[in-house]
Amino acid sequence: MRLIFFDESKNDNNHPSYHIGAVVIEDTRLLEVEGQINAIAQDVFGSSRLVQNTEFHAAEIFHRKKNFKDWNDFAARIDILRRLVDILNLDYVDLIDIRINSDLLADTQNAEDIAFMFLCERANDHMRSRRELGMLIGDRENDQSAAKHAGFSR
Helix, strand or coil: CEEEEEEECCCCCCCCEEEEEEEEEEHHHHHHHHHHHHHHHHHHHCCCCCCHHHCCCHHHHHHCCHHHCCCCCHHHHHHHHHHHHHHHCCCCEEEEEEEEEHHHCCCCCCHHHHHHHHHHHHHHHHHHHHCCCEEEEECCCCHHHHHHHHHHHC
């Protein structure tokens, strides 16, 4: 069984593309991956407890925003990103990336819906090629969006 954790970018008219991505992890390796992320969180935040103040967002790390606004050392910020990329590069971790060029859509088309449809298709192809089961898991940042995706996936 593989767990497919997905998250989407915020739909922003100032950006020409809409993104949704997923990290695919073998269920038997989940605790190992979580342990590696917890170790980074412990080093960076002094805690591995999953709360808003211990979240990693590449743009925030790179541009010194939110949790990293006081991080003046560029090399230290790059090291955090390197450690996270090392986890994403493990043999038993796969990635799915969907990018929709919003400028090419018709007025009746919705980038979020199309991106989620492609994510489901790519996840399905990924599981079929391995002859395994998979489970899509998304965040609940927006209950309306989560409800729409849950309905779509039926």
